[in-house]
Amino acid sequence: MPYRPKSTLEQWRILQAVVDAGGYAQAADMLNKSQSSLNHAVAKLQSQLGVELLEVIGRKAQLTPAGEVMLRRSRILTQQIEDLELLADNIDRGWEPEIRIAVELAYPKHFLYQALQQFYPISRGSRVQIIDTVLTGTTEIIQHKKADLVICGLIPKGYLAEPLCVTRFVPVVGSQHPLAQQQPLDANVLSQHLQIVIRDTAQKPQENIGWLRAEQRWTVDNFYEAIEILQLGLGFCWLPDFTVQQGLQQGSLVQLPLSQSSEKLVPMALLTPQEDALGPGSRQLRQLLLQAHNIKKD
Incomplete structure (x- = not known):
């Protein structure tokens, strides 16, 4: 059997108003409702749930410990409903969800x-x-x-x-790599070493695009995986300069000076x-x- 709620959103909103306003009379003025209708709504809510939420001390309604917990959860619920209704209004106006x-x-x-x-x-x-x-x-x-x-x-x-903008790619190795001590380097020499490349995310990648010249290459998902491998002294990789700036400054990475071109610019x-x-x-x-x-x- 499908679950049927015992309470309504309006009841929870009334409870919130009574607490926020500090009493039934103040909440009645704020909501433009009669005080008796608010008393009835909260009393019915407590009866339906079988939990005492409010107790009147003097002339002020105060939350019980159980009421504090449930009121806090109810605020999340009413906010989610408001967000849902706002989203529906935005969709109706053409604002994409x-x-x-x-x-x-x-x-x-x-x-x-x-x-x-x-x-x-x-x-x-x-x-x-x-x-x-x-x-x-x-x-x-x-x-x-x-x-x-x-x-x-x-x-x-x-x-x-x-x-x-333009992204500047530079060839980089770890400081422990043999190529880190050689300069300048010919591109043909570079192609004989292990190259770390970034995986093409296409379902049918075209390997004629990009810099995949080396016969031996390892493929990773992102630049940061490539950097970790380079710092072990394995392979070289063409990387955006903003991803290797810190490693170059700290000395864990070395930019390779190529005789033909030491950078590639990608708009x-x-x-x-x-x-x-x-x-x-x-x-x-x-x-x-x-x-x-x-x-x-x-």
């Missing part, structure tokens, strides 16, 4: 976090889902329209994107796979993200 942001792993996320900090007070309860992507995995997200906003390094054919851009279907929340967040990069758009 969830915003999905796909972010290329090479993007410096502090810009995104800055935008999210500004977005939170106006988010209207919308959930935000951040999806880490790599290389062709980002392209798949765009082509399959699985995110509202996408920060990418590779812009698929047929799409336009707003430039945000990062903001793309909307479905511009016409973009909701007001996503539009607001996009604007805040552009502002985080000091990009002004009407």
Whole structure:
């Protein structure tokens, strides 16, 4: 048999008002109801639950120990209902209940976090889902329209994107690696060593994209796993400079000076796979993200 609640939301709201106002008379004025109706509602609530919630001492209604516990839980319940009703109202107005942001792993996320900090007070309860992507995995997200906003390094054919910043990749080894003592290095010499690469998040990754030249390579899920392996003296890896700055300063990592090129620059851009279907929340967040990069758009 399905569960049938013994109490109503209105009863709990009345109890909260009586406690917050300090008594039945004050709560009646606040709610614009008769004092007798509030007395009846609270008495019925206690009877239905079989628990004494309030006791009147003098002219003031005070919570019992059980009442304190239940009132605290009731506030959570009524707040959740208010949030649910607000969400329904937002959906009716077109404000999306969830915003999905796909972010290329090479993007410096502090810009995104800055935008999210500004977005939170106006988010209207919308959930935000951040999806880490790599290389062709980002392209798949765009082509399959699985995110509202996408920060990418590779812009698929047929799409336009707003430039945000440039990520600088540098070749790095641990300080105990043999290559740390050699300079300058030829790219052909480098390709003979173990390379640590970041896993492409695509369902069908294309290995002709990225820097996968070495015959022997280990694949990891993120830059920080790669750094831990490098610090053991194993392999080399091309990494964004913002991920290795601390290791370079502390001396646990060494940047390799290559004779041909010691850095690779990857432009990062903001793309909307479905511009016409973009909701007001996503539009607001996009604007805040552009502002985080000091990009002004009407």
